[in-house]
Amino acid sequence: MRFDYAAPPPGALYGKPLVTLSLSHADYEVTVSALVDSGATISILPYDMGCQLGLVWQEHTIPLQLGGSLKGIPAVAVLVNGHISGLPEAPLVMAWVAETEHSILPILGQINFFQQFKITFEGYTNAFDIGPKPP
Numbered sequence: 001m002r003f004d005y006a007a008p009p010p011g012a013l014y015g016k017p018l019v020t021l022s023l024s025h026a027d028y029e030v031t032v033s034a035l036v037d038s039g040a041t042i043s044i045l046p047y048d049m050g051c052q053l054g055l056v057w058q059e060h061t062i063p064l065q066l067g068g069s070l071k072g073i074p075a076v077a078v079l080v081n082g083h084i085s086g087l088p089e090a091p092l093v094m095a096w097v098a099e100t101e102h103s104i105l106p107i108l109g110q111i112n113f114f115q116q117f118k119i120t121f122e123g124y125t126n127a128f129d130i131g132p133k134p135p
Contacts, residue, residue, distance in 0.1 A: 037109050
C-alpha cells in the first residue's frame with residue numbers, strides 16, 4: 001500500500017512518513033498516527049496510549065534502556081497487535097514509555113515493525129510503501 005508523507009508543518013522543509021494503524025491488546029483498541037522510522041531501533045508506544053489499551057505499567061517487568069531523545073525515560077517492553085487497513089495484522093513489540101502523546105509520537109521502528117512488513121521509502125516522491133513481508 002502506498003502512503004504519502006504528511007504535509008510539512010509551517011517552517012519545515014519536509015513532511016513525515018506517518019501511517020494510521022489500529023493497535024489492540026486484550027479487548028481494547030486504539031487508532032493512532034505513527035511515524036515509520038527506519039532509524040529507530042525499537043517501536044515506541046506513548047504512556048497514555050498504552051493505558052487506553054488496558055496495559056498496566058506495574059505488570060510489565062522487562063525494563064528497557066532507550067537512547068537518543070528518550071535516554072533516561074523509563075520504558076518497558078510490551079506486545080500488542082497492529083493492523084494497517086488492507087494488510088495482515090501483526091504482533092508488535094514496543095517500548096511503552098513514560099511520556100504522553102503530547103510529547104512524543106508513536107514510532108514504528110526496526111524492532112519489530114520492519115521485521116513484520118516490507119517498507120520502501122521514496123523521499124523523492126514524498127511517498128512510502130508498506131506491504132506484507134515476502135514469504
